[in-house]
Amino acid sequence: MTHFFISSGVIILLLMFVVLYRVVKGPTPLDRILGVNVIGTKTMVLIVLIGTLYERVEMFVDIALTYALLNFIASLAAARFFQRHKKIHLEEEERGEGAAC
Amino acid sequence: MFITVTFILLFILWVLFSGKFDLFHLSLGAISCAMVAAFCGKLLFQDKSRHLGGRLAEAGRFLRYLAWLLIQIVQANFHVIGLALSGRRLRRDLDPHIFHFKTVLRHDFSKFVLANSITLTPGTVTIRIHGDTLYIHAISKKAAGDLAEDSISEMERRVGHIFERHNLCFIADKDNQA
Amino acid sequence: MLDILVIIFMVMGLFFFFGTTVGIVRFPDFYTRTHAAGKGDTLSVMLMLFGLALYNLHHLSPATLLVSGKIVIICVVVFIASPTATHAIMDAGYEAKVRHWSRPGAPKDPQDNSGEKQ
Numbered sequence: 001m002t003h004f005f006i007s008s009g010v011i012i013l014l015l016m017f018v019v020l021y022r023v024v025k026g027p028t029p030l031d032r033i034l035g036v037n038v039i040g041t042k043t044m045v046l047i048v049l050i051g052t053l054y055e056r057v058e059m060f061v062d063i064a065l066t067y068a069l070l071n072f073i074a075s076l077a078a079a080r081f082f083q084r085h086k087k088i089h090l091e092e093e094e095r096g097e098g099a100a101c
Numbered sequence: 102m103f104i105t106v107t108f109i110l111l112f113i114l115w116v117l118f119s120g121k122f123d124l125f126h127l128s129l130g131a132i133s134c135a136m137v138a139a140f141c142g143k144l145l146f147q148d149k150s151r152h153l154g155g156r157l158a159e160a161g162r163f164l165r166y167l168a169w170l171l172i173q174i175v176q177a178n179f180h181v182i183g184l185a186l187s188g189r190r191l192r193r194d195l196d197p198h199i200f201h202f203k204t205v206l207r208h209d210f211s212k213f214v215l216a217n218s219i220t221l222t223p224g225t226v227t228i229r230i231h232g233d234t235l236y237i238h239a240i241s242k243k244a245a246g247d248l249a250e251d252s253i254s255e256m257e258r259r260v261g262h263i264f265e266r267h268n269l270c271f272i273a274d275k276d277n278q279a
Numbered sequence: 280m281l282d283i284l285v286i287i288f289m290v291m292g293l294f295f296f297f298g299t300t301v302g303i304v305r306f307p308d309f310y311t312r313t314h315a316a317g318k319g320d321t322l323s324v325m326l327m328l329f330g331l332a333l334y335n336l337h338h339l340s341p342a343t344l345l346v347s348g349k350i351v352i353i354c355v356v357v358f359i360a361s362p363t364a365t366h367a368i369m370d371a372g373y374e375a376k377v378r379h380w381s382r383p384g385a386p387k388d389p390q391d392n393s394g395e396k397q
Contacts, residue, residue: 001282001285001334004286004289008289008290008293008327011293012293012296015293015296015297015300018300018304019300019303019304021304022303022304022312028309028372030309030368030371030372030375031309031312033368034303034309034312034313034316034368035303035316037316037320037364037368038299038300038303038316038320041320041324041357041361042296042324044324044353044357045292045324045327045328045331048328048331048350048353049327049331052331052334052335057331057335057346057350058120058342058345058346061346061349061350061353062118062349064353065349065352065353065356068353068356068357068360069356069360072356072360072361072363072364075364075367075368076363076364076367079364079367079368079370079371080367080371082371082375083370083371083374083375117345117348117349117352118349120342120345174318174321174322175322177318177322178295178298178318178319178322178323181298181299181302181314181315181318181319182294182295182297182298182301182302182319184302184306185298185301185302185305185306185315186298186301195306195307195311197308197310197311199373216362216366217359217362217363220317220318220362220365220366221317221318221321221362224314226310226313226314226317226365226366226369227366227369228366228369228370228373229366229370229373236373238310238313238314238369240311240314
C-alpha cells in the first residue's frame with residue numbers, strides 16, 4: 001500500500017504543476033485565484049496522504065482541516081478584493097487578451 | 102431552546118475534534134461551548150417558528166436529496182472530462198451563455214442549497230443570487246436544460262419539497278403526486 | 280479487501296482530478312474554467328479523502344474511528360466550501376466584466392447580458 005500512496009502523491013504533485021501553468025499564465029487575476037484554490041484543496045489531500053504514510057494521521061488531520069478552512073477564506077477574500085478593484089482588473093484583461101485562447 | 106440545540110451540536114464537534122475524554126478537557130469544552138452558544142445561539146437557526154421534529158424530518162429528506170445530488174455530481178464530472186478531452190470538438194460543443202431566472206423559493210437557506218446544487222450539476226454554475234433572481238452561467242444550450250424555461254425546474258421542485266412544504270407553489274404539486 | 284476499495288476510491292479521485300486539470304488548462308475562457316474547477320475539485324477531494332478515511336480503519340479502535348470521523352468532517356467542509364468559493368470567484372469575474380468567450384460565428388444570444396451592468 002505504501003507504494004500506491006507514494007505514487008498517487010507524486011501524481012497529485014505533477015497535476016498540481018500542470019495547474020500551476022494556469023496560475024502563472026493568467027490571463028486574468030481571477031484565473032490565478034481559481035488555480036490557487038484548486039492547488040490548495042489538493043495540498044490538503046496531500047497533507048492527509050503524508051500523514052497516512054508516516055502513520056501519524058491523527059496529527060496531520062487537524063492541519064488539513066485548518067488548511068481547508070484557510071484556503072476557503074483566502075479565496076473568498078481574494079475574490080472580494082478583485083471585485084472592488086475593477087480598474088486594475090480590466091487593464092490586465094486587455095493586455096492578456098491576445099494570449100487568452 | 103435553540104441555544105440548547107446549538108450547545109449540543111457544538112459539544113459533539115468539540116469531542117470529535119479534541120479526542121480526549123478526561124474530565125479536564127470535557128469541562129473546558131463545556132465551558133467554551135456554553136459561552137459560544139450564549140453569544141451566538143440565535144444565529145444558527147433563522148426561522149424560529151418551526152419545531153425540532155419538523156427540522157429532523159427536513160434533515161432526513163435532505164439526506165435523501167444528497168444521494169440524488171451525488172449521482173448528479175458524478176455525471177457532471179464525466180461531462181467536464183468528456184469536454185476537456187474532446188480535442189477539436191471542444192470548440193464546437195461549447196456555447197457558453199449567461200441567463201437568469203426567478204426562483205419561487207423564499208428562505209435564504211433553501212436558495213443557498215439550490216445555488217450550490219446548480220453549481221454541482223452538469224454544465225451550470227450559479228454566478229449570483231440577487232433577491233429572487235438567480236444568474237446562471239451555462240456551458241451550452243443543452244446543459245441549461247429546464248432551468249432556462251419559465252416553469253419550475255426539477256431541482257427547484259426537489260429543494261422545495263425538502264424545505265418549503267407550505268410554499269404555495271409546492272402544495273398543489275404535492276396533491277398531484279398523492 | 281479494504282485495500283482494493285481504497286485503491287478504487289483513490290484512483291477514481293485521481294482520474295477526476297486529472298479531468299479537472301485538463302479542463303482548467305484547455306478551456307477557452309474564465310467562466311468555463313470555473314466550471315471545471317468547481318465540479319471536479321469537490322468530487323475528487325471527497326473521493327480521495329474518503330479512501331484515506333477507509334484505509335485508516337485498518338486497525339479498528341476508538342482512536343482510528345475518531346480520526347476517520349475528522350476526515351469525513353473535512354469532506355463535509357469541502358462539500359460546502361468549494362461551490363461557495365466558486366460562486367465568489369465567478370461573481371467577482373461577472374462584476375469585473377471579464378470578457379466572455381463565445382463560439383466563433385455564433386449568433387448573439389439575446390439573453391446574454393454579460394458585459395452590461397444589471
